[in-house]
Amino acid sequence: MKFVDEFRDPEVITRTADEIRSLADPGRHYRLMEVCGGHTHAIYRFGLKDVLPPNIELIHGPGCPVCVLPMGRIDDGLALGRDPNVIFTAFGDMMRVPGAHGSPLERKANGMDVRIVYSPTDALKLARANPDKHVMFFAIGFETTAPSTALTLKRAKAEGIRNFSVFCNHVTIIPAIRAILDSPDMRLDAFIGPGHVSTVIGCRPYEWIARDQGRPIVVSGFEPLDMLQSIVMLLRQLKQGVAIVENQYKRVVPWEGNRAALAAMAEVFELRPFFEWRGLGFISQSALRIRDTYAEWDAERQFQVPGVRVTDPKAAQCGEVLKGVLKPVQCKLFGRECTPERPVGALMVSSEGSCAAYYNYEHRKAASTRLEPATV
Amino acid sequence: MAHGAGGKATRRLVDGLFVPLLYSAVPDSLGDAARVDIDGTSVAITTDSFVVTPLSFPGGSIGELAVNGTVNDLAVSGATAVALVVSFILEAGLPTDVLETEVRAMANAARAAGVHIVAGDTKVVEHGKADRMYIATTGIGRRIPGLDLGPSRVRPGDRIIVSGPIGDHGMTILLARGELDLEADLRSDTRPVLGMVTALADAAGPALRWMRDPTRGGVATTLNELAIDCGLALHVSEAAIPVRDAVRGACELLGLDPLHIANEGQFLAIVAPEKADAALAAIQATAGGEAACIIGDVRTEPAAAVLVTTGYGGGRIVDMLVGDPLPRIC
Numbered sequence: 001m002k003f004v005d006e007f008r009d010p011e012v013i014t015r016t017a018d019e020i021r022s023l024a025d026p027g028r029h030y031r032l033m034e035v036c037g038g039h040t041h042a043i044y045r046f047g048l049k050d051v052l053p054p055n056i057e058l059i060h061g062p063g064c065p066v067c068v069l070p071m072g073r074i075d076d077g078l079a080l081g082r083d084p085n086v087i088f089t090a091f092g093d094m095m096r097v098p099g100a101h102g103s104p105l106e107r108k109a110n111g112m113d114v115r116i117v118y119s120p121t122d123a124l125k126l127a128r129a130n131p132d133k134h135v136m137f138f139a140i141g142f143e144t145t146a147p148s149t150a151l152t153l154k155r156a157k158a159e160g161i162r163n164f165s166v167f168c169n170h171v172t173i174i175p176a177i178r179a180i181l182d183s184p185d186m187r188l189d190a191f192i193g194p195g196h197v198s199t200v201i202g203c204r205p206y207e208w209i210a211r212d213q214g215r216p217i218v219v220s221g222f223e224p225l226d227m228l229q230s231i232v233m234l235l236r237q238l239k240q241g242v243a244i245v246e247n248q249y250k251r252v253v254p255w256e257g258n259r260a261a262l263a264a265m266a267e268v269f270e271l272r273p274f275f276e277w278r279g280l281g282f283i284s285q286s287a288l289r290i291r292d293t294y295a296e297w298d299a300e301r302q303f304q305v306p307g308v309r310v311t312d313p314k315a316a317q318c319g320e321v322l323k324g325v326l327k328p329v330q331c332k333l334f335g336r337e338c339t340p341e342r343p344v345g346a347l348m349v350s351s352e353g354s355c356a357a358y359y360n361y362e363h364r365k366a367a368s369t370r371l372e373p374a375t376v
Numbered sequence: 377m378a379h380g381a382g383g384k385a386t387r388r389l390v391d392g393l394f395v396p397l398l399y400s401a402v403p404d405s406l407g408d409a410a411r412v413d414i415d416g417t418s419v420a421i422t423t424d425s426f427v428v429t430p431l432s433f434p435g436g437s438i439g440e441l442a443v444n445g446t447v448n449d450l451a452v453s454g455a456t457a458v459a460l461v462v463s464f465i466l467e468a469g470l471p472t473d474v475l476e477t478e479v480r481a482m483a484n485a486a487r488a489a490g491v492h493i494v495a496g497d498t499k500v501v502e503h504g505k506a507d508r509m510y511i512a513t514t515g516i517g518r519r520i521p522g523l524d525l526g527p528s529r530v531r532p533g534d535r536i537i538v539s540g541p542i543g544d545h546g547m548t549i550l551l552a553r554g555e556l557d558l559e560a561d562l563r564s565d566t567r568p569v570l571g572m573v574t575a576l577a578d579a580a581g582p583a584l585r586w587m588r589d590p591t592r593g594g595v596a597t598t599l600n601e602l603a604i605d606c607g608l609a610l611h612v613s614e615a616a617i618p619v620r621d622a623v624r625g626a627c628e629l630l631g632l633d634p635l636h637i638a639n640e641g642q643f644l645a646i647v648a649p650e651k652a653d654a655a656l657a658a659i660q661a662t663a664g665g666e667a668a669c670i671i672g673d674v675r676t677e678p679a680a681a682v683l684v685t686t687g688y689g690g691g692r693i694v695d696m697l698v699g700d701p702l703p704r705i706c
Binding site for chain 1 (some may be wrong): 377378384385555556611612613615616621623624625671672673684685686687688689690691692693694695
């Protein structure tokens with residue numbers, strides 16, 4: 001498959017892994033954070049930990065939108081869906097995320113009209129096809145998905161579709177990285193920068209990380225070779241004692257981002273003064289809400305939202321795992337009370353959540369040793 | 377819904393409720409068919425129900441699936457299907473031409489598989505109480521002599537064989553629903569596997585340890601069940617798994633693993649190493665088995681798990697399917 005196989009070539013991957021080993025100082029421990037949940041998934045999916053030397057530790061960052069969404073927001077969204085006239089729509093990732101009173105999938109089993117959509121425009125299509133119903137789209141995601149929500153709202157307005165609204169949970173990546181860096185128990189050497197978010201925002205917004213915080217950051221693609229090459233680039237910076245923003249994912253990410261997407265977002269959304277993040281608490285100016293000019297399509301203004309706040313189960317240590325202070329397996333609930341089938345915390349739900357990724361791909365595997373390929 | 381998806385929840389339902397309450401003697405493993413002894417004659421019996429939506433899709437339809445699915449469950453249990461009985465549950469208002477098309481599809485599939493449909497039952501439920509039509513088939517089969525199959529016979533060093541490219545059926549159904557705006561030239565792989573199984577049994581004899589068809593939950597779920605039942609490690613080489621480009625591409629786009637996608641006309645076999653090449657050659661020499669290949673081997677560690685290895689020394693545990701990425705595909 002073109003644009004995939006080239007980045008999974010075992011020979012090139014092995015060569016790049018050798019380069020990492022030669023660059024890494026054996027006397028030093030490296031803590032690299034991959035910000036994006038897609039990277040977390042790729043690390044486990046491709047078994048990348050097995051090819052890295054043990055002194056390179058990958059810390060999973062906050063870039064999994066499902067994982068950072070507080071439980072109360074799910075309950076709020078589902079409360080609106082209880083109206084028999086409402087069709088509740090969301091991405092598939094949301095379906096098994098538990099609120100305090102069950103997940104969307106459980107509500108569906110109990111008769112709520114819950115539908116999986118692959119794009120917000122599909123939800124709008126549903127609204128056109130069901131003029132006697134109200135279709136609500138439960139929007140989640142970073143700058144990666146926010147433009148498509150913005151464009152859908154623009155289209156709804158242009159077409160005058162009134163039976164459609166968005167329950168907006170879009171968040172922005174930069175304040176989350178800042179919160180991580182401000183956290184006193186955090187010691188990070190460098191960042192593997194998010195790839196998909198950067199297709200929209202570009203690389204410039206990361207410059208303060210290098211300039212003010214002295215941490216190298218390389219925006220990375222999602223194939224095994226992309227990630228290993230990004231690690232090579234980070235190790236080179238660390239070796240030379242410099243900290244700059246580099247773009248490994250040039251085939252997709254323009255340095256300046258996507259102006260059209262940013263313009264659509266700016267037209268439809270504005271920053272919320274503050275927003276609660278699961279595991280990280282309230283972060284100011286870290287999330288988007290729908291502007292007054294689109295108020296008619298804002299579910300939070302069209303409906304009575306209960307404004308539920310739910311604290312996470314005490315024993316769950318999602319916050320510590322999310323900040324990279326604990327590894328998934330160090331959480332008291334991991335693999336016992338909390339599994340992908342019966343997730344207690346959201347990190348166990350999304351395939352991009354570090355706990356689910358770790359559980360699905362890693363936790364029964366023997367300690368990181370080079371694996372002999374299966375005999376065929 | 378997850379309890380019907382063939383993954384972990386299904387297993388829990390079967391082990392936690394059905395087996396303790398319904399089985400008179402606890403079987404040592406749950407294969408695809410049961411053995412029943414009647415007056416000294418041992419026969420294989422199995423049942424399956426089909427609730428696929430849409431009813432017809434590229435490469436097949438519910439009627440064909442209902443015959444092939446049960447014939448294949450018998451085949452991978454080491455038995456040749458002799459007779460089927462069939463039950464229809466029909467939603468009031470189902471057009472008769474749709475029903476007739478499916479009945480004809482069943483007749484053709486039965487002829488192709490060399491099995492007789494000998495009895496049946498029909499129920500009609502009110503409009504809205506069923507999704508057009510459901511079909512259940514029960515099959516009885518003659519056991520192929522000289523075979524002794526089961527997880528307890530699997531040994532470290534054995535090889536894992538798959539009969540052809542995986543994921544065609546599940547991905548075809550997903551795309552046939554038209555919800556994804558994705559198009560690909562894909563067809564369901566529904567077909568009887570008895571010919572390939574017979575050739576394999578002839579070539580391997582007692583070196584054939586175990587067989588299953590990786591339907592719901594895909595290859596990953598079926599291999600995980602085996603790994604749990606035999607307590608051994610199943611190592612699969614990612615590069616060796618046959619997957620069509622269209623299936624691989626769609627999986628990449630949708631974030632799915634081909635190992636979790638359902639199949640209808642494929643089977644997995646475990647064969648002792650000394651007979652593995654002969655067994656593979658026998659399948660490949662049978663019509664439809666040309667793309668069969670060895671995808672891995674059995675080891676001891678990590679116990680009771682399926683490990684997929686990459687060409688560059690990495691690996692990942694592949695678990696059973698959790699939940700249901702593609703509801704009702706068979």
